[in-house]
Amino acid sequence: MTERRIRLGDGAEMEVETAGTGGLRVAMLHGAMSSRRMFDALSDRLLAGHSGLSTLAVDLPGFGGSSKPGGGYGYSAQAARIAAVLREDPRPTVVVGHSMGGAIALTLLLAAPDVVDGLVLIGTGLGRSGGSGSIAAYGTPALERELMSRYVAGWLVDPDPALVDALVEDAMRMTPASFDGVRAAIGAYDLGAAKKRLAALDLPVLVMRGARDRTRTAAEAAELTAAFRHAALVEIPDAGHCPHREKPEAAAAAILGWLGEVAAPAGARGATIAAAQGAGGADQL
Numbered sequence: 001m002t003e004r005r006i007r008l009g010d011g012a013e014m015e016v017e018t019a020g021t022g023g024l025r026v027a028m029l030h031g032a033m034s035s036r037r038m039f040d041a042l043s044d045r046l047l048a049g050h051s052g053l054s055t056l057a058v059d060l061p062g063f064g065g066s067s068k069p070g071g072g073y074g075y076s077a078q079a080a081r082i083a084a085v086l087r088e089d090p091r092p093t094v095v096v097g098h099s100m101g102g103a104i105a106l107t108l109l110l111a112a113p114d115v116v117d118g119l120v121l122i123g124t125g126l127g128r129s130g131g132s133g134s135i136a137a138y139g140t141p142a143l144e145r146e147l148m149s150r151y152v153a154g155w156l157v158d159p160d161p162a163l164v165d166a167l168v169e170d171a172m173r174m175t176p177a178s179f180d181g182v183r184a185a186i187g188a189y190d191l192g193a194a195k196k197r198l199a200a201l202d203l204p205v206l207v208m209r210g211a212r213d214r215t216r217t218a219a220e221a222a223e224l225t226a227a228f229r230h231a232a233l234v235e236i237p238d239a240g241h242c243p244h245r246e247k248p249e250a251a252a253a254a255i256l257g258w259l260g261e262v263a264a265p266a267g268a269r270g271a272t273i274a275a276a277q278g279a280g281g282a283d284q285l
Contacts, residue, residue: 008081013067016085020047020054024276025091028057029082031099031123032135032182033148033171035064038098042244045252050259052277058085062178064170073181075189079108086115092276094118098244099215100182103189110194113201117269118262120255122208123241125220126227127190133215133241135183143179145172155241157212198227203269204262205231208254210239210246230270232258
């Protein structure tokens, strides 16, 4: 595993963590109030289960160990930062985005389709959340620990105190400016008008939803799946808004199974993914 800090063209600084040596890169974008740590368990299982992969996880500016600029929290700005990082090392890339990270991944796909060869969208939709667990349901809250504890506990089916504490610590690494900026970005998000553009793109997509997610509804997951030509939908049982954190074994198995199937139905991009995975194949989880 390698960690580094990148200074981006707009002056923001981003912490990046890479692992593995495979030819297919899995780039992971976390959700709001979170950090790259949300993907630790999933990354470990993906790398253990498939020798053809490498992973890249980032702390988006405003979160985790990255800088906390006064602005630039819109999804287009964050997508531009990710595109710059991916272009530093061009290679076939599947982008995994959770919640807000999924919305940024979709924005990245529309703005820079050359850097995205496949998508895994976890707890994501095409617009503002229709469930009861969004931060938008809290009105105009301040960044404070008690609220964050209640909020992140709502992501989980079984809100284990140790996990909740870890998620709260991540949330409290934000600043008031980054908290307000991400809430504004969440409120402004709407890709409903982009459905025709998404449908025209020839790449494989996996939509993943925790079966007991209170933030993103089953109808939103179905709408997102239907927006693409080559998309599959999987629900992870007994998981809420963070299936990759609550049930990492099941989430990894779903992703690895999908990677093994995408070449046939997904045209050129699927073939690119299959070639990048190399001869290592999928090992037993």
